[in-house]
Amino acid sequence: AEQRAMQRAFEHFEELGLIGGCIYVGDRLAAFTYGSAVNDHTFDTHVEKADTEFDGAFTIINKLFAQHLPERFTLINREEDLGLDGLRQAKLSYHPAFLQHKFAAICMHPDEVACKELWIKAFGDDEQFADSFIMRYYSRRRMLTAEAEGRMAAMLHLLPFRTELGRTTYIYGVATDPAFRGRGLALQLMREAMRLIAERGDDAAFLIPTPGKEWLREFYGRFGFAGDVPARFVSADRFDFGTGDAAADRAMVWRRNSSVPLPEQLTASWRS
Incomplete structure (x- = not known):
């Protein structure tokens, strides 16, 4: 280019x-x-x-x-x-007189706009982080959504990684609009996510429950996720797929073969 x-x-x-x-x-x-x-x-x-x-x-x-x-x-x-x-x-090294703030101008499709709005509403992240994810890793083919009242009410992303367990899907950004919580939308999306993961023959899947929300461990445990494994991400641009605090990046893991032991640490390398 x-x-x-x-x-x-x-x-x-x-x-x-x-x-x-x-x-x-x-x-x-x-x-x-x-x-x-x-x-x-x-x-x-x-x-x-x-x-x-x-x-x-x-x-x-x-x-x-x-x-x-x-x-x-x-x-x-x-x-x-x-x-x-x-x-x-x-x-x-040239001792610049000043540094200008950098802006990114991107043209977003309606589904990207909806994803960004829900992301900020659900997680409280700033626009820069949401834009960074959308520009680098977002794909409509890797996102599952549930709609209510004509808008995106819940979502999750199925990101491809390789880990010690083999071909692995990271279930990322599970979010429900606060106005539509309590309707089972996340449950619906998780069921579909696990169906797709099993259908395409992935060896494993993992997710990181939001720190401080212990009830999520029980919720994800319904789908076969277990453990509390330290997770480390590897990508060319060093994008932080975790919580923003490496110490809090503790993964629950699903294995196709549940007899396979959980790793002491999960190292997830981006697989495009």
């Missing part, structure tokens, strides 16, 4: 009002960069690439490009760090 964006930029360089620069070592391109004006005094560096065989190439292209920009630009926006520790450290 980045390469396609750069190619489009090169093809429409003048139309986009871009300014760029290159460093050559002999006939070899060692680094290049380009960007555009945000306003009369701020310039945005969109792309900066360098051949790492040339020590210091990134630092040099950054410094020289800044020196060659028109004098009216008193601020340079280095854009974001993408959540990458190394990139964040590199950007902070």
